Amino acid sequence: MMDWTDRHxxxxxxxxxxxxxxxxxxxxxxALLHGDVPRHLDFDPAEHPVALQLGGSDPxxxxxxxxxxxxxxxxxxxxxxxxxxERVQTGSFGACLMAEPAQVADxxxxxxxxxSLPVTVKHRxxxxxxxxxxxxxxxxxxxxxxxxxxxxxxxxxxxxxGLSPKENREVPPLRHDxxxxxxxxxxxLTIVTNGxxxxxxxxxxxxxxxxxxxxxxxxxxxxxxxxxxDPRLAGSPPPAGTRADVVRALVxxxxxxxxxxxPMRAIARHALGLYHGVPGGRRYRRLLSEPRQLQDAxxxxxxxxxxxxxxxxxxxxxx
Numbered sequence: 001m002m003d004w005t006d007r008h009x010x011x012x013x014x015x016x017x018x019x020x021x022x023x024x025x026x027x028x029x030x031a032l033l034h035g036d037v038p039r040h041l042d043f044d045p046a047e048h049p050v051a052l053q054l055g056g057s058d059p060x061x062x063x064x065x066x067x068x069x070x071x072x073x074x075x076x077x078x079x080x081x082x083x084x085x086e087r088v089q090t091g092s093f094g095a096c097l098m099a100e101p102a103q104v105a106d107x108x109x110x111x112x113x114x115x116s117l118p119v120t121v122k123h124r125x126x127x128x129x130x131x132x133x134x135x136x137x138x139x140x141x142x143x144x145x146x147x148x149x150x151x152x153x154x155x156x157x158x159x160x161x162g163l164s165p166k167e168n169r170e171v172p173p174l175r176h177d178x179x180x181x182x183x184x185x186x187x188x189l190t191i192v193t194n195g196x197x198x199x200x201x202x203x204x205x206x207x208x209x210x211x212x213x214x215x216x217x218x219x220x221x222x223x224x225x226x227x228x229x230d231p232r233l234a235g236s237p238p239p240a241g242t243r244a245d246v247v248r249a250l251v252x253x254x255x256x257x258x259x260x261x262x263p264m265r266a267i268a269r270h271a272l273g274l275y276h277g278v279p280g281g282r283r284y285r286r287l288l289s290e291p292r293q294l295q296d297a298x299x300x301x302x303x304x305x306x307x308x309x310x311x312x313x314x315x316x317x318x319x
Contacts, residue, residue, distance in 0.1 A: 002026050002083075004220055008257070009270040010047045013219070015240060015249045017226040019233045022050045023214075026080045028093070029056030029065045041072040051076035053122070055083065057093040057103060059110035066111040066119070077111055079104070081123040084158035084168040095124050095158035101139045105146035112147045120150035122194075122214075125178040126157040133178060140182055144189055152214050153179045155195040169195075169217075180209045200228055222276040243274055247306045254299035264297040271302070280309030 002025045010022045027040050032054075043050060052069040054077065056062045066077045081104055083094035097104050104121065111119045121143055125136045140151055156172040163171055174196045183191040192212035197203055203213045219225055230238045240246045254267050268288040275281035287293055287305040294301070 004270075006270075007043050007047070008262075008267045009220070010050060011044050011253060012246075012250060012267070012270050013223060013226060014044075014046050015246045015253075016223055016238065017229040018236070018239055020226050020229045021076075022047055023053050023078060024051065026053045026055045026083060027065075029054055029058065029061040032065050032068065033061060037068060041068060041074075043072075043074075045073075049075045051078045051120070053078040053080055055080045055093045057097060057100075057107065059106045062107050063110040063114040066115045066117070070115040070117050074117065076118045076120055077115060078120045078122055078152070079107060079111070081121055082154050082158065084124075084160060084163070084165060095127065096160060098123055098127055098135065098139050098158070101142035104139070105143050108143055108146040108148045118150060119148060120152065121148050122152040122154070124154050124156060124158040125175060128157065128159055128161075131157065131175070133181065136178065136182065137185060140186060140189070144186065149188075150190040150192065151182070152192040152194055152212075153182060155179050155193055176206065183210050198222075199225070200232075204232075220270075221273045223271075223273050224276065243278070243309075244306055246274060247271075247302050251299045251302050254302065258299060263294070264299065264301055265294040268294065268297075268301065275309050278309055283308035 005023060005025045010024070013020070013022060024043075032040050041052070052072075052074040054062060054065050054069075056065070056079075062079065069077050080094060081097040108119055108121065123136070123139065126132070127135065136153075143151075155174050155176045155178060156168070159168055159172060176193055176195075179191060179193045183189075190211045192214050193206050193210050194214035194216065197206060197213055197215060198218045203215075206213050215225070224243060227238045227240070230236050240249060250267070250271060254264060257267060258264065272285045272288055275284045284305045287308060288301065
């Protein structure tokens with residue numbers, strides 16, 4: 001989700017669910033240590049609970065980054081061992097680290113020694129064409145021995161050569177049964193499944209077997225999917241009863257950001273899917289993505305887009 005789940009995206013999603021845990025886009029350790037730290041780490045307190053996702057393979061660098069994350073107020077530090085892009089592999093981190101479980105264990109140990117926050121790991125179920133269970137079983141066992149208690153498992157192999165990141169989300173077959181087997185073999189660990197889950201019936205089927213479900217592009221393209229999370233997770237109503245309530249709250253947020261010089265396109269791009277599947281939703285998306293409309297746009301743009309779908313479309317989600 002690099003370049004997707006930035007602070008504006010997360011703040012928008014928080015208007016739809018108070019309780020779903022949010023994750024930053026992956027921030028590489030070296031970019032954080034040698035770049036603009038506030039630009040990478042600043043977030044709105046309303047985003048809690050929110051986890052900082054790091055990319056890297058050097059225990060010392062990751063420990064320093066974890067300390068920065070704790071200082072900034074994050075609730076969790078997550079190490080990405082699942083990204084298959086060649087750019088990430090060149091830096092010797094991401095999915096290629098699944099072949100180096102001892103190295104990942106050293107990284108986890110260093111971060112746990114540096115902070116009091118939970119340190120978690122996101123990974124795949126295998127590498128390249130090897131669909132055996134042994135690699136992921138041994139990876140989880142080795143990293144768990146270093147103190148990691150939470151594993152977020154994308155239920156596809158990562159093909160390190162020959163497939164683009166997009167193809168890596170589509171070509172390797174989904175095998176949620178492997179994630180289920182991890183939960184059976186490591187019952188004391190928190191196992192969260194990810195990949196190809198697009199609706200609440202699928203979420204609830206997974207919940208019956210594992211401890212949690214991570215949504216990525218499904219929630220980005222259809223964010224109203226999260227409106228049912230609070231009734232199911234916490235037995236409480238969502239912060240917004242309708243999509244129109246979300247738009248009005250987004251306008252208030254956008255007004256504050258506009259006063260800081262943030263262009264509306266930086267916020268609007270994350271709200272394109274709010275009326276997914278609703279009559280008029282295409283007109284809403286067109287207005288929010290039209291370059292001429294976005295140029296010099298004010299927060300009124302969101303209200304104008306909402307008018308394209310009759311304003312009050314979308315009802316309170318059921319528990």
